[in-house]
Amino acid sequence: MSLSFQLLTTAGRARRGRLATPHGVIETPAFMPVGTLGAVKGVTPQELAAAGASVMLSNLYHLALRPGVDTVERLGGIHAFTGWRGPILTDSGGFQVFSLEGLRKIDDGGVSFRSHLDGSPLRFTPEGVVSLQERMGVDIAMVLDECPPWPIERAVAETSWKRTLAWARRAREAWQGKGGGLFGIVQGSVFPDLRQRAAEELSQVEFDGYAIGGVSVGESESDRHAVVEWTAPALPQGKPRYLMGVGYPGDILHAVAQGVDLFDCVLPSRNARHGVLFTREGVLRIKNARYKDDPRPLDPGCGCPACARTSRAFLHHLTRAGELTAAVLGTLHNLRFYLDFMGEIRQAIELGTFEDLAVRLASQSTEPAHGLESLAPVIFDPHDQARS
């Protein structure tokens, strides 16, 4: 195995770990900013590192369609291609393919689909998806999974997770292990026993890490939390656990408390482009007229390029005017917020104050500062939380 995971300390089920990859170390719990096409929208690789990111997430489905894996390989692999020098995890694209309703046809061997760009016919198999990710030289590859929609009938969910498990075994066989590692994915929708069985069976297959997939597809917060509670403890203790496509700070905190180590979500970047900005005191919508003359930084505790130099009033002005710099500054801020938040979580686990942090954030979530919105998912939109 080319990845090594070390558990440094725990606080209840919460874990403080260190995941070593060919392109560097990821201190966990960690948040992985989403660079679907090889770059976080509006952010240079240098700015992403300066924001505190230790790992970037990208997406095989999108890169395979454009520019194509051949191109990425010819250009020296995904790190040389994107200019991001740290670890890269690629999602396999299961989620994207299964979102292509009417354009895809699944069988036990894999999934055939048409490109959402030009309609050209393509096929993903468990073996092929592993090979494509290995060819790109990613640090962490994900198996091809079937990501069912929500809601779903129990019988369909059962067929689905069993196929995902069979595919995971085939992927593991196909994995060359020349560099980086391969993560399996647990499915099973919102059915407790299916999730637990899926987790137990997948744990019998030796992966470098285990992911919880099929959440953030429209289910309720309580369903999402329940899935994590059933699944995470059933995964191998000595391997990293990754909750895919999640989520709000409250979701992340809950999952860390259940023993999850890795997260990704488009929320910080996508929300920023819509003027929805995270602060330690709550969520603010920067277009709101109340910020027109507000001289304060977005968040006095933040050291991002926006907070270091400018005010809520300036970001309000740029956002209202539709200026590109508003999206850039907002994205850098929201990413820094998420990455700082993960740092606080790591420190709290080390110091034995994780429960205090959880209590403090829970109270902030229900009582945001005047004029702000709760950090809890008051702005929940299933599309906002989608794996992208």
Place this chain on the structure above:
Amino acid sequence: MSLSFQLLTTAGRARRGRLATPHGVIETPAFMPVGTLGAVKGVTPQELAAAGASVMLSNLYHLALRPGVDTVERLGGIHAFTGWRGPILTDSGGFQVFSLEGLRKIDDGGVSFRSHLDGSPLRFTPEGVVSLQERMGVDIAMVLDECPPWPIERAVAETSWKRTLAWARRAREAWQGKGGGLFGIVQGSVFPDLRQRAAEELSQVEFDGYAIGGVSVGESESDRHAVVEWTAPALPQGKPRYLMGVGYPGDILHAVAQGVDLFDCVLPSRNARHGVLFTREGVLRIKNARYKDDPRPLDPGCGCPACARTSRAFLHHLTRAGELTAAVLGTLHNLRFYLDFMGEIRQAIELGTFEDLAVRLASQSTEPAHGLESLAPVIFDPHDQARS
């Protein structure tokens, strides 16, 4: 006077100077990136400084409409508001107001117009425009000028420059001089004798600097160059000279040779957003299929964030996909290109090799590298060169 201009050395008419302002020194000849609304589109103030900018240009007309001068003043002035800590020059907005055909009415006292945003009635006077810029705390304010369209009849051009001159005198009277400096503007369209008389008369009024306005409005390159040749030498030797809204590297080089010190243009940033990128070997259109697998940086001689980390192939990919990061990386590159180019010019004047530089660039302009376009204005579009 709060500005001081020192001529360090000359090479023929070309000048190497140093303009000290309340917020820092501008080494001239200098290029001023355009942040119309207070930010260069897609660029943070920190990245703008890192690109090598020593001064940013902004625009009174746009800021007066949105967010309003009151807001900028309440927030501590234009530097605190925008987070740009170096010198700021604001264009008065004459060019913008006179572009509002049908929405504006000019008289000897000033110009009445309707906001292009909401149609609300507004009026700019020579005195008012000076006061608004002083209230924002700019380092260099521009007088209100009448910027006639092209082509224009001689009689109209004559009435127009005389009004601009009368306004300049009133602006100079109104200027409090609490900080920063005030530049006058020469008009006169493409008529040699009008330009020369306008320059001579304006030189009798004591300004901190003198600008050549009314170019880059659609006239031919030879007309534009002729205007500079007639006007620049007629301006006071000991004060900085600013050619407004120009232009291509070839235009800048020509004007420096005529003794111009300051430039601004939206070309590097606007072209970048359309995938038109400047290199030492010529202009490349990054969307072109020839760059799909090109592993080279945009320009091997460039140290910008794009060239330091990524390839033409990656920028091609991001641009084709419409990714925000393509605009950001392209803008950072083009700005660095322009700012490096000005550095080369300054060094050449100091070393006495300015003529060699001009010859070398002229040959590159006519013989770009294989597959590239000339650095000369082959992509000329009058709207691209507009003062914005």
